[in-house]
Structures are given as C-alpha cells and as structure tokens.
Amino acid sequence: MSPSGRPLEGQKALVTGASSGIGAAVAVALARAGAAVGVNYHSGSEAADAVVAQIRSVGGEALPVRADVSDEADVVRMYDAVHAAFGRIDIVVANAGLQKDAAIADMTLEQWRGVLDVNLTGQFLCVREAVRRFMAQDTTLVSRARGKIVCMSSVHQQIPWGGHANYAASKGGVTMLMQSVAQEVAGQGIRINNIAPGAIKTDINEDAWDTPEAREKLLKLIPYGRIGAPDDVARAAVWLVSDDADYVTGTTLFVDGGMSLYPAFRDNG
C-alpha cells in the first residue's frame, strides 16, 4: 500500500466497455483507489465522457478511448493511446461484452459470431496486447506484479444457459483462455483472473429485473436475496488487481450472491 493509503496509487489502468454498467463502476473504483484510467467505449463518446468527468471531478486522471475490442487494429490503437497518455499500463480490466439471445434452432451465424467476436476474440486481443505491453516495460515499484489482468466472465462460464448458447460458450472460452494464459505468464510476474458476476443490475439484463414478476423470478436464483450492483463487482476488481491479491492468479472470483450454488436445491436436502 502506498503512503496515501490508496492501494493503486501511481498505477495506470485500462477498462474496456467502461462507458456503462459494470465497466463504468470499475473505472471509477480504480480511479478512487489511485489509478489513472483509460475509459474505453465502442461508439458515442457522451457516456464515456461522463465517466471521465466523474473521475476528474474527484481529482482522478482519466482518458476516453474509442475502440471496438473485436477489431485487432483498434485494440492496438487503444493501448497506444493509453500508453501515450500515461507512460505505461499496469492494469487491464477486459470487461466489454454483449448478448444476442436466441433459441439454438433459431440462432443465426451472425448472432453466434457477433457474441464470440466481442466476448471471446475481444478478450483474446485485449489480453494478448496487455501481455505484450507488460513484457515490454520495466517492472515497477508501485505494484508487486509486473502487470494484472481481470477478464469479466459470468456465472455462465459454468452454468449452462438455454437460449444463450453463444453467450455461455463465449464465457466458458474466456475461462480456459484466462487459465491457460495465467499458467503461461505467471513466471513473468503477470497475474490474470476472471470475475464471474451473477445478476448485476445493468442495461445488459434489463428484462430480468424491470418488472416485479421478472424480479421475483430472478431473486429465486440468488440465495443472498438481492440483485447485485455494479459497485459489488467494482470493489472485487480493485481487490483483485491490488497487492492484497498478489498470490492470486488463474482463478475465478464469483461475485454472484450465491447464484452458482445450485439454489434450486435449497429446500430439497
């Protein structure tokens, strides 16, 4: 911990998909913890500008960066922009993701590829570029690790999800990507982990909480009895990239109020 008491003081971070939901909360939380933050957005800069303004209003450093994470050249440009502004990169939270839901019999190749391109290939491109940058820069005194990566996965990396086969397959893929990379680069001082959120109230799952009926159905799946907030995930991300988690790599931190505990079995013991 730095003398300021902020765990990420002096560190430089990049968060993808940071103009809304979980990514926005993570960006703000990393900044509160002392990091300068690249705030990636896909299109329309207004929401990213608002996140940047929120960070700057409390004395933090932030930079909006446009990029489609599924586009190789865009990803390289995004890292170049963050590196040019901050001089180095210590933390990457690969958070961008989307859903294109359909029953398997109706799922188009476009829906399949659209989700895999962003949720899995996008993670690959961001993780690969992070590792390249971490390896190319000197180690730092501000962190014990040479670099830290968090991949935003989902409870659906392990819970099958009918009607969302593309999404569940992408998140399962992220898990093996993360574990394989963790094994490969641990010796170079690079840590990489997943966060697997359960049901977090954001735009991506609005239809699961926007009516009382939908809410009640969703709460049956959450033993802890409440829908998660983006800040629940953001606090976990700050810990995972801090030195407090320095011996943690290749693992998944479930932030799900117990959703992955097979809640349907609660009363059948």
Ligand code: NAD
């Ligand atoms: P969200 O829709 O608010 O955020 C997703 C972000 O990704 C958006 O800002 C979007 O612009 C961005 N994005 C989409 N395609 C992109 C691209 N090609 N390039 C760059 N950015 C792109 O939803 P969220 O809930 O905040 O989702 C964030 C992550 O958390 C996703 O990976 C999602 O799968 C995961 N997740 C969410 C929940 C939940 O309950 N909300 C649960 C599990 C996992």
